[in-house]
Amino acid sequence: MAKKKEVTVEERLRALYDLQLIDSRIDEIRNVRGELPLEVRDLEDEVAGLNIRLDKLISNLEVIDNDIVSKKNQIEESKSLIKKYSEQQKNVRNNREFNSLTKEVEFQELEIELAEKHIKEFKVQIEQKKEVIAQTKERIKQRDTHLKHKKGELNDILAETQKEEEALIAKSEDYKTQIEARLVTAYDRIRKNVKNGLAVVAIERGASGGSFFTIPPQIQVEIASRKKIITDEHSGRILVDAELAEEQKVKMEKMFSKL
Numbered sequence: 001m002a003k004k005k006e007v008t009v010e011e012r013l014r015a016l017y018d019l020q021l022i023d024s025r026i027d028e029i030r031n032v033r034g035e036l037p038l039e040v041r042d043l044e045d046e047v048a049g050l051n052i053r054l055d056k057l058i059s060n061l062e063v064i065d066n067d068i069v070s071k072k073n074q075i076e077e078s079k080s081l082i083k084k085y086s087e088q089q090k091n092v093r094n095n096r097e098f099n100s101l102t103k104e105v106e107f108q109e110l111e112i113e114l115a116e117k118h119i120k121e122f123k124v125q126i127e128q129k130k131e132v133i134a135q136t137k138e139r140i141k142q143r144d145t146h147l148k149h150k151k152g153e154l155n156d157i158l159a160e161t162q163k164e165e166e167a168l169i170a171k172s173e174d175y176k177t178q179i180e181a182r183l184v185t186a187y188d189r190i191r192k193n194v195k196n197g198l199a200v201v202a203i204e205r206g207a208s209g210g211s212f213f214t215i216p217p218q219i220q221v222e223i224a225s226r227k228k229i230i231t232d233e234h235s236g237r238i239l240v241d242a243e244l245a246e247e248q249k250v251k252m253e254k255m256f257s258k259l
Contacts, residue, residue, distance in 0.1 A: 010226040012179065013200075013240050014248055016187060019175045020200040021252045026168045027197050029161045036154045043147040050140045057133050061126060068122050071115040078108040078115070167259045183229075190236055200238045202245030211235040 085101045085108070092098045176184045190199035201209035203220060213234040215223070223230050224241040231238055 008226075009228055010244075012183065013226055013229065013238075013244060015175060015179050016183065016200045016238060017202075017240050017245060017248045018252055019172060019179065019187065020198065021248065022168055022172045022175060023191070023197065025256060026165060026172065029165045029168070032161065033154065033157050036150060036157065040147065040150050040154055043143060043150060047140060047143050047147055050136060050143065054133065054136045054140065057129055057136065061129050061133070064122050064126055064129070068119055071119050071122070075112050075115045078111045082108045164256075164259050171255075187238070190238070194235060194237065198237060200240060201232070202240050202242050204242065208232040208235060208237060208239060211237070215239070 082105050085104045089098055089101045089105075092101065179187075187199045191197050198209070203209065203215055203223060206217075206220065207214050211232055211234045213232065215232070219230065220241075222228070223239050224243075226241070226244065229238060
């Protein structure tokens with residue numbers, strides 16, 4: 001059985017830097033999208049909320065309309081009773097019966113007054129709710145137009161970048177399988193802990209590309225020798241020499257251009 005070739009430190013460093021270049025490219029694509037996906041989601045939630053509010057207002061309007069119909073029916077019923085009691089008063093046998101019927105008529109007249117008062121109040125409520133409904137519809141129209149615009153922006157960006165992003169994500173996962181699990185874990189941890197997502201950086205003018213703290217000359221020599229993996233003591237980032245970084249950038253740009 002052929003002996004499995006041992007991966008050198010330099011090969012590990014190159015693979016890690018390649019992975020960083022791929023993930024940085026993904027970060028760039030997502031930065032282009034920026035806050036758009038969140039803006040679209042917030043606008044969708046706002047429009048949905050406004051539509052729920054509109055439905056509720058229209059439903060309340062229907063309830064008030066039904067209340068008015070009910071009060072009008074009540075008025076007609078009271079009028080009918082007044083007519084009935086008035087007819088009965090013509091055939092009473094004594095004052096007690098007459099007075100009792102008179103009280104019934106007065107009660108029904110009060111019921112009519114109260115019902116008419118409620119109808120007036122309901123009509124005021126209807127006008128107020130119609131005004132709020134009109135404002136809500138206008139707000140929905142405005143936010144819906146804005147949402148369509150933002151969705152259009154997002155779809156344009158997705159159309160330009162989605163295919164490349166998916167290919168890059170697949171490449172990132174593929175590269176991770178080629179690197180020792182412990183190094184991938186360290187790399188992922190560093191990426192999460194730094195603002196710009198740079199876990200592997202090159203030495204630039206004697207300083208770490210990530211933190212810009214000066215690297216002692218002796219350490220720079222060790223980094224350039226590519227014999228061991230060295231991290232920046234200030235940021236924890238993995239360091240590579242500028243020459244290796246440039247070589248990998250050229251290689252990866254060729255790969256990116258084919259995606």
